[in-house]
Amino acid sequence: MNNEIAVIFGGPSPEHDISILTGLQSSRVLNNKYNVHNIYWSKENKWYLVDDNLESQDFINNNKIFKKELTLKLDSNPGFYLKKKKLNIDTVLNACHGGPGEDGTLQSLLTLLEINFTGPSLTTSQLCMDKYSFYTFMEANNIPVLEKHLLQTSQPPTFEGPYILKPRFGGSSIGVEVVNEYDTALKLADNSKLYQQGATVEKFLEDSVDYLVALRTYPKVEFSEIEKPIRSNNFELFSYQDKYLENGGLEGSKRELPAQLPKNIEKEIINILETLVSLISFNGISRVDFLISQDKIYLNEINTIPGSHALYLWENLGHSKFQLLDDMVQESQKRESSWTSEGSDGLALKSAKDIQSKLG
Secondary structure, eight states: OOSEEEEEEEOSSTTHHHHHHHHHHHHHHHTTTSEEEEEEEOTTSOEEEEOTTOOGGGGSSOGGGGSSEEEEEOSSSOEEEETTEEOOOSEEEEOOOSHHHHSSHHHHHHHHTTOEEOSOOHHHHHHHHOHHHHHHHHHHTTOOOOOEEEOOSSOOOSSOSOEEEEETTOOSSTTOEEESSHHHHHHHHHTOGGGTTOEEEEEOOTTOEEEEEEEEOSSSOEEOOOBEEOOOTTOSSOOHIIIIIGGGSGGGSOEESSOOOOHHHHHHHHHHHHHHHHHSOOOSEEEEEEEEETTEEEEEEEESSOGGGGGGGGGGGTOOHHHHHHHHHHHHHTOOOOOOOTTOOSHHHHHOOOHHHHTO
16 A cells, blocks of 8 residues: 545535535545545536645635646556546545445446545445435335335325425435425425435424434444434424534534433444444445434434544544544555456357357
8 A cells, every 4th residue: 555545525416515625624634644635526527636725615716726637547557647647546535425426436436447445335335325225225124214205296105294305316415305295395306406316205203303323344343422413493404504504514513412312212223223234334434314203213314425524423432533534544455346257267158159140
């Protein structure tokens, strides 16, 4: 392993802005040990090498960030290139939230480029980004989840409203709406690109409370403290504004940490987390979101690349931000490729007749 890594952030995603914040923070935390290349993935699906001293507002109408455009090569020497010079990186810290950065697209690209990456595998990325597939997988494994229904005109849900409308492949609170009528959900989905890949509805639990906890499996299986985020008075849900806009962002949002929970509820949450680790291959730090309503626990979703990598959830446990991110980098070096050509021994080619005969 060399001492050069890259942090990729941004991307053509509704969570583009939050990803920039996560990426810039991660880069500064790691630059005491590594030579960090900052790769900005634009909303237009282009790649740029940017300076490490930039602030978040530099990414608003600032043409300076577009000076060093990178190209990607998938030849015998694959990688990111600045003009004709290849960036000497063997590991990418993935700081992209939502969209192609979290759904397996970027993971597939980096695999083809033969670059190690932090965070979830392709399979885990796809499963956890697809809310409906994730729900069916959890239900099949007897993990308590709220019933989800694919939004479609031909078949309304069996449960009554009010409903929570969500983009099927959204990774955050963007596009999450509470509606009283199913027809309203249909109209909202028809008029927004956030739902163009599909949408789900679930029962809105008016008295529910959010609880968040992070997990990691390297260097050992560990769970963070459990957080109870405090919703703003004007919101029925733990909203995008609550998460990212209040008090300067995620780390400054209002919370109870550690959450004051009855021991039996805390134990049940830990049991669910342990089951998740046995079912899903986790890499990096993931955040698991729960809802509790009338003493019933529901697993809401898993964020495989959470905002700020959920570093703040570990602070009271003695884990520094650097150690958490460095462990992610170290873990990525130990990941082995799942590809193999074993079994492709040429026998089928030798025994085959000419191609024309197979065409009849």
